Amino acid sequence: MINSSFIRKENMGFDGENGIENEKAPNWATSIPVDNVQEMVRRNSYAVPEKYIRNLEDRHGNTCLFSASTNNIPVIDLSLLTDNCKEELKKLDLACAEWGFFQVINHGIAQETLLGMKDAAVSFFELPLEEKEKYSMPPNDIQGYGHAYVASTEQKLDWSDALIMVVYPTHYRKYKYWPATPPGLKDAIEAYSFEVNKVAKKLLSFLSLIVGMDKEGLLGMHKEIMQALRLNYYPPCSKPDQVIGLSPHSDTSTISILMQDEDVTGLQIRHHGEWVSVKPIPNSLVVNIGDVIEIWSNGKYKSIEHRAVINDQKARISYASFICPNDDVEIEPLKQTVGSQEPKKLYKKIRYGDFLRQSMKRKMEGKAHTDVAKIERNIEKDL
Ligand SMILES: O=C(O)CCC(=O)C(=O)O
Ligand SMILES: [Fe+2]
Numbered sequence: 233m234i235n236s237s238f239i240r241k242e243n244m245g246f247d248g249e250n251g252i253e254n255e256k257a258p259n260w261a262t263s264i265p266v267d268n269v270q271e272m273v274r275r276n277s278y279a280v281p282e283k284y285i286r287n288l289e290d291r292h293g294n295t296c297l298f299s300a301s302t303n304n305i306p307v308i309d310l311s312l313l314t315d316n317c318k319e320e321l322k323k324l325d326l327a328c329a330e331w332g333f334f335q336v337i338n339h340g341i342a343q344e345t346l347l348g349m350k351d352a353a354v355s356f357f358e359l360p361l362e363e364k365e366k367y368s369m370p371p372n373d374i375q376g377y378g379h380a381y382v383a384s385t386e387q388k389l390d391w392s393d394a395l396i397m398v399v400y401p402t403h404y405r406k407y408k409y410w411p412a413t414p415p416g417l418k419d420a421i422e423a424y425s426f427e428v429n430k431v432a433k434k435l436l437s438f439l440s441l442i443v444g445m446d447k448e449g450l451l452g453m454h455k456e457i458m459q460a461l462r463l464n465y466y467p468p469c470s471k472p473d474q475v476i477g478l479s480p481h482s483d484t485s486t487i488s489i490l491m492q493d494e495d496v497t498g499l500q501i502r503h504h505g506e507w508v509s510v511k512p513i514p515n516s517l518v519v520n521i522g523d524v525i526e527i528w529s530n531g532k533y534k535s536i537e538h539r540a541v542i543n544d545q546k547a548r549i550s551y552a553s554f555i556c557p558n559d560d561v562e563i564e565p566l567k568q569t570v571g572s573q574e575p576k577k578l579y580k581k582i583r584y585g586d587f588l589r590q591s592m593k594r595k596m597e598g599k600a601h602t603d604v605a606k607i608e609r610n611i612e613k614d615l
Contacts, residue, residue, distance in 0.1 A: 257404045258559065258585075259373040261592035264382040269393050270547075271361045273467040283389050284475045290388070291473060305501075305510050306331055308519075310431070311338035313438050325442045332521045332536030333501050335513050336435075336489075341427040343515055346491060352420035353549055356395065356411055357465045367395070367411050374592065376409040380462075381479075383595045390596075391475040391542050392466045399425040399553075400459040425461055425553065428489050428517075432457070432555045435487060435519060443529055444568035450528070454486065455558040466498060466540060466548040477540035477548070481596035484588050485522030485554040492518060496548040502537040523587070523602050524557060527579045530565035537598050559585030563605075579605045 272279065306327035312320040327334040356364065369378030377395045395411070398404045399421065410418050433451055440449035451457075466477040477498060492499060492512045499510040499518065510518055526535045540550065557563065564581035582605050591601035 257398070257406055260398075261374050261380070261589055262372050263369065263374050263378070263380045264385060265369070265371065266379050266382055266389055268361060269389075269391055270357065270465060270467045273469070277468070278470045280469060280471045280475060284391055285471075286388055286474060286476055290476065304503075304508065305518075306334040307513065307516070308334045308336050309338050310336050310340065310434060314434065321438060321441060324438055328439070328442065328521055328525075328533040331501070331503060332534050333510065333518065333538070335510070335516045335518050336431070337513065337516050339431050339517055341424075341431065341517075345423050345427050346515065348416070348420045349424035349491070349551060350493075350549070352414055352417040353395075353463050353551065355414040356417055356463075357393075357547075357549065359413060363413060364411075367409050369396070369409075375406055377411075381481075381592065381594070381596045383593060387595045388476075388479075390478050391469055392464050392477045392540065394465065395463040396460065397421070398458065398460045400429060401456055404458065421461060424551070425459060428553045429457065429459055429555075431517065432459070432487060432489060432553070435489075436555075439487070439525065443532075443566060445566070450486070453528070453557065453561065454555075455561050458556040458558060460554045460556070462552045462554070464540065464550045464552065466542055466550075468545050468547055469542045470544060472542040472544045475542055477542045479596040480537045480539040480598045482526075482535035482537050482599050482602065483520060483522040483552075483554060484524075484591045484601070485556045486524040487522055487555050488520050489553045489555070490518040490520070491551040493548050493550070496543050496546045498540045498543065498548045498550065500539055500541055507539070522554070522556075523591075523605070524563055524584070526602065527563050527582075527605055528566050528569065530569040530571075531578045532569060535599070535602065556588070557584045559583070559588070563587065578607060580607050 306323060308324055308327060309320060313324065364377050367377045369376035374380040375397050377393070380394065380396060382389070397409050410421065436450045437447040440447050464478060469475050480502070494512045494514050497509050497511055500507040501510060520538065521533045521535050523535045525533050561584045562581050563584050565577045565579055570576050587605060590604055594601060
């Protein structure tokens, strides 16, 4: 059943394509404004203020992970899945269950579109700070240029800046955060996100099969896909092993689709307790299972903690697209994934919009935010 607030949002009458700002598009969270890291490095490439220096436990393994294990992340060929290859579907199931992360090849996005996004983003981040600050995040939202997930003035800060925007549904767009310079950036975002959306829908259809639904199952459960794009800019750091580019976290999405630079490694995922680097495969996309699939699959497919580390010489940019359900969707384990053994359901029902906002108003801290959806042991027997 579609509830009333869903209908209200559907009928907002937004004319985004004509550039009229949609004042009713939702806000997501507040984040305390902090210094621009790229500018700090430009002014003094040796300065690493205390608020970025992590304690030893947080830094664990920062330096020793560019190892042989980097090639172990599963690789999924989307064209084989589209050709109904059973073996590839099994590989997908294994990748989701064992790793929560995989790289996708033959995804069908033209190289030109990928490069168009990359070139435009590089040009944006090269602009003077005053120009980029025309798109600064406001205090009450995390769209725009700035830093998300800063919940306290005491917390350690990430060595990165970001440009974040909601791309779909189009009536959620806030064009004031879509940079007009460089001139091609808006079109590049539009073209890239449109293609990512197609890949996401294909992946959702195969994920539907492996959770025991028909192909349209998971897409239908979103009511309307919400897709956000986050361009992460990680400047180099003279003390790379003392800082973290992006704190360990799992994504609040259904799935996330990440394009990374090909020449600078930075993404690390937690696998069997170790941090493992994801070595970029040219033209591939990294996909990870988000918290929503973890809940829908009753924990069979986990949203794995990941983080970004920093290079001492080179800046790195990553392009993360988050595929999420509509705010009003109530997420809980699917009947197809709940076994007959106790405890049956490991997660309780939660409205997605509430889950998302609760997660966003705190600092990124591993998987701490998914605990709000977990069923506590002492009430398991009542379900
Ligand atoms: O930069 C990366 O590789 C990771 C980005 C990421 O995890 C995110 O934006 O959620
Ligand atoms: Fe992430």
